[in-house]
Amino acid sequence: MDRIRIIGGNPLNGIIPVSGAKNAALPLMIASLLTSDTLTLENVPRLADVNLLMRILGNHGCDYRMDGKRVGDAPYAGQTIHLEASTIVDTTAPYDLVSRMRASFWVVAPLIARMGVAKVSLPGGCAIGTRPVDLLLMVLEKLGAQIEIDSGYVHAKAPHGLRGAEIDFPKVTVGGTHTALMAASLAHGVTLIRNAACEPEVRDLADCLVKMGAKIKGAGTSTIEIEGVTRLHGARHAVLPDRIEAGTYAMAAAMAGGDVLLEGAQESLLPVALDILRQTGATVETTARGLRVARHGGVIMPVDVTTEPFPGFPTDLQAQFMALMTRAQGTSRITETIFENRFMHVQELARLGARIRLDGDAAIVEGRPVLKGAPVMATDLRASVSLVIAALAAEGETLVHRVYHLDRGFERLEQKLQACGAQVERISDPG
Ligand code: EPZ
Numbered sequence: 001m002d003r004i005r006i007i008g009g010n011p012l013n014g015i016i017p018v019s020g021a022k023n024a025a026l027p028l029m030i031a032s033l034l035t036s037d038t039l040t041l042e043n044v045p046r047l048a049d050v051n052l053l054m055r056i057l058g059n060h061g062c063d064y065r066m067d068g069k070r071v072g073d074a075p076y077a078g079q080t081i082h083l084e085a086s087t088i089v090d091t092t093a094p095y096d097l098v099s100r101m102r103a104s105f106w107v108v109a110p111l112i113a114r115m116g117v118a119k120v121s122l123p124g125g126c127a128i129g130t131r132p133v134d135l136l137l138m139v140l141e142k143l144g145a146q147i148e149i150d151s152g153y154v155h156a157k158a159p160h161g162l163r164g165a166e167i168d169f170p171k172v173t174v175g176g177t178h179t180a181l182m183a184a185s186l187a188h189g190v191t192l193i194r195n196a197a198c199e200p201e202v203r204d205l206a207d208c209l210v211k212m213g214a215k216i217k218g219a220g221t222s223t224i225e226i227e228g229v230t231r232l233h234g235a236r237h238a239v240l241p242d243r244i245e246a247g248t249y250a251m252a253a254a255m256a257g258g259d260v261l262l263e264g265a266q267e268s269l270l271p272v273a274l275d276i277l278r279q280t281g282a283t284v285e286t287t288a289r290g291l292r293v294a295r296h297g298g299v300i301m302p303v304d305v306t307t308e309p310f311p312g313f314p315t316d317l318q319a320q321f322m323a324l325m326t327r328a329q330g331t332s333r334i335t336e337t338i339f340e341n342r343f344m345h346v347q348e349l350a351r352l353g354a355r356i357r358l359d360g361d362a363a364i365v366e367g368r369p370v371l372k373g374a375p376v377m378a379t380d381l382r383a384s385v386s387l388v389i390a391a392l393a394a395e396g397e398t399l400v401h402r403v404y405h406l407d408r409g410f411e412r413l414e415q416k417l418q419a420c421g422a423q424v425e426r427i428s429d430p431g
Contacts, residue, residue, distance in 0.1 A: 001402065002403040002404070002426055002427065003400060003403060004388065004399070004414065004425070004426055004427070005397060005398070005399055005400075005424070005425050005426075005427055006373070006388065006391040006392060006397070006398045006399075006424050007373070007396065007397055007423035008256075008371075008373055008391050008392050008393055008395060008396065008423075009394075009395060010422055010423055011256055011257040011421065012253045012257070012392070012420040012421060012422060013259050013420055013421050014419050014420035015261045015263055016249050016260055016261070016262050016263065016419070016420060017076065017264060017416070018241045018245055018246045018262055018263060018290065019043075019045040019078060019242050019245055019411040019412075020042075020043035020238075020239035020240070020242060021200075021201060021204070021239055021240050021241060021242035021243065022045055022049055022242060022408075022409050023103075023199075023242075023244070023316075024204040024239050024240050024242075025041065025044050025045060025047075025050055025239045026050070027103070027106060027178045027201065028204065028205060028208050028239060029041065029044075029053050029057060029081070029083060030053070030103075030104075030109075030110060031205060031208060031209060031212070032057065032062055032084070032085055033057065033060060033062060033088065033107060033111060034110045034113065034114055034182060034185065034186060034209075034212065034232045035085070035212055035231070035233055035234060036086045036087070037084070037086075037233045038082050038083065038234045039083045039084075039208075039234055039236075039237070040080060040083075040235070040236040041080070041083070041236075041239060042078065042080045042237070042238040043077075043078035043080075043238045044078050044079050044081050044239055045079075045239075045242065045411045046078075046079060046412075047407065047409060047410075047411055048404065048407045048408045049408045049409065052097075052104075053101065053103070055097065056104045057085070059090055059093070059094070059097065060085065060088050060089065060093070061088050061089035061090060062084065062085040063083070063084045064081055064082065065082045066079050066081050067079065067082075076411075076412060076415075088114065091111050091115050091117050091118050092119040092120070093107050093108070093111075093119070093120040094121055095153075098122075098123055099121065099123065102123040102175075105121075105122075105123045105133060105175075106175060106178055108120040108140065108154060108156060109136075109139075109140070109178070109180075109182035109183040110182050110186075111156075112140060112145050112156045112158055112162065112183060113182060113183045114186060116157065116160075116161060117157050117159075118154075118156045119153050119154070119155050119156075120154050121153055121154075122152050122154060135169060135171070135173050135176040136175055136176050136179045137154065138167075139167055140156055140158075140183060142165040142166070142167050143162040143165050143167075143180075143183050143187050144160075144162050144163045145157060145158040145162060162183055162187035162188070163188045163189050163228075164187050164188065164189030164190040164191040164226070164227075164228055165191055165192075166194070167180055167192070167194065169194065169196065172196075172198075172309040173197060174199050174202060176197070177196045177197040178201075178202065178205055180193050181193075181202070181205055181206055181209060181216065181224070182205075185209050185212075185215075185216070185226055185228060185229065185232060186228060186229065186230075186231075186232065189228055190225065190226065191225070191228070192225055193225075194222065196221070196222050196224045197310070198220055198309065199309070199310040200240055200243060203220035204237075204239065205219075206224070207219070207237070208235060209232070211237055212232040212233055212234070212235045213229055213231070213232045213233050214229060214232060215227040215229060240269070241264045241265060241269065243265070243266070243269035243270045244314065244317060244382070244409075245410060245411075246264075246265035246270065246290075246291065247273050247314070247317045247320065248320050248385050248389070250262060250270075250273075250274070250277055251277070251317070251320040251321060251389055252320075252388075252392055252417070253293045254277055254282035254293060254295050254300070254324055255300070255323060255324045255327060255392065255393045256393045256422070257295050257297065259292070259293075260293050260294070261287065261290055261291070261292050262292075263289050264289075264290050267284075267286045267291060270314075271311050272308075272312050272313045273314060273321075274291070276303050276305055277293070279301060279303045280300050280324065280328065281298050281301045282294065283295065299328075299329040300325075300327050300328040301330070302325060302328040302332035302365075303325075303328075304332055304334070305321055305332070306337060307337050308338075309338070315336060315337075315338035315339060315342060316382050318334060318342060319345045319382045319386035320385060320389055321334065322334050322345065322356070322363060323349060323386040323389040324389070325367060326349055326353075326354035326355075326356070326368065327367055327369070327393055328365070328367030330367055331364060331365065331366050332364075333365075334362060334363045335361055337361065340361070343358060343363055345379075345386045346363060348376045348378055348383070348387055349386065349387065351376050352372060352374050352387075352390050352391065352394050353368060353370065353371045353374075354368065355368060370394075371390055372395050372396055373396035373397045373398040374394075374398060375398070375399045376398060377401040377402050378400070378402055378405055379402075379405075381405045381406065381408050381409040381410075382409075383405075384402065384403070384406045385409075385410060387400050388400060392422055392424075399427075414426050
């Protein structure tokens with residue numbers, strides 16, 4: 001299995017192009033199952049999760065084709081993928097595929113909306129919490145589907161089609177809102193979603209669905225209205241920039257020091273996180289090309305943070321911010337409100353010398369002047385990258401194991417960091 005070797009201590013100076021957002025690309029790709037026409041997605045990141053989802057969609061009968069390099073393309077421009085599900089040949093999403101990527105459960109929405117039937121494996125738990133799908137099933141039931149759970153599979157049926165309904169989410173759910181958007185777009189009548197997720201990725205999906213002929217108002221706010229249509233058609237859509245990738249490199253620059261331009265990053269996608277970063281002492285500026293993040297010496301100030309749905313501080317940046325706080329001059333409190341078990345990085349950060357104590361849903365981080373490199377291993381994507389960030393600012397060598405987590409969500413991580421002067425390399429095991 002590959003490992004990443006990092007020798008810490010170098011500041012980061014240079015340009016990091018921000019890739020297309022994984023968490024926007026995945027639901028957009030799934031939306032291709034809603035139409036028999038071609039959905040063309042631009043700026044799709046080259047990630048293991050994208051490749052796996054193509055296989056999952058292929059199992060339902062979706063063809064995919066990727067554009068080759070074009071004259072004038074930036075060296076690592078995002079890829080353009082054409083997805084065409086002209087005939088759905090299989091309405092079952094099997095355990096061996098769904099269990100490898102939770103978001104693939106969302107195929108249940110287009111399958112039931114278009115075919116009136118879907119059999120999708122329950123995704124199961126994962127390293128950051130139990131992550132149930134009860135609210136996604138609530139959406140489908142409200143829209144008139146009959147749901148049964150049998151032998152680990154959700155069997156959904158709506159032989160006469162879905163019908164519009166009022167959906168009140170008891171808590172904000174991104175996946176639940178994606179499910180409702182996709183299913184309601186092909187339902188008879190009007191659907192009203194209250195307490196909808198306002199995440200930019202939800203808005204990106206809605207924008208694409210509108211290009212495909214859906215009638216959606218209010219996406220990006222907590223109340224969304226969808227008037228169902230009988231069919232959706234093909235469209236072309238560019239995936240929005242990855243705010244979590246941008247925030248991750250922003251934290252890295254704030255921690256290691258230096259001056260980095262995050263090309264394509266947008267302040268409006270990360271309002272609270274960037275404000276907090278400024279409070280830690282980093283400089284964050286919007287420029288014509290993206291966001292510039294710098295820290296030239298000076299101390300890292302401790303700041304308390306609580307994760308919240310958008311526009312609050314994202315849970316997907318919690319681990320990275322904790323890494324930054326391990327070097328702060330003082331103590332900070334990081335409270336996780338979205339997932340109940342998203343502190344698996346704490347014990348690994350401790351291997352680098354961090355002092356962190358857990359107190360219920362909060363981590364108390366006592367900043368220290370120096371971290372020291374060590375072998376570390378992570379259990380999920382964002383936890384892994386928090387270890388990379390900490391290692392960049394630690395003395396000596398860190399070996400990060402289980403790199404496949406990083407490959408799921410960070411495109412060309414080593415190359416992007418190397419281009420800014422970091423000493424990072426991948427060690428591939430021959431076996
Ligand atoms: C999306 O997951 C993201 N995944 C996650 O990113 C992100 O952390 C999360 O939203 C929150 O922003 C993708 O977009 C692929 P939720 P999702 O439904 O949709 C509870 C990453 O690292 N809940 O908004 O699965 C749930 O347990 C990943 O890129 C229910 O109780 O998250 C959680 O506590 C990790 N019942 C809360 O809601 C349900 O039926 C929010 O989860 C659904 C969710």
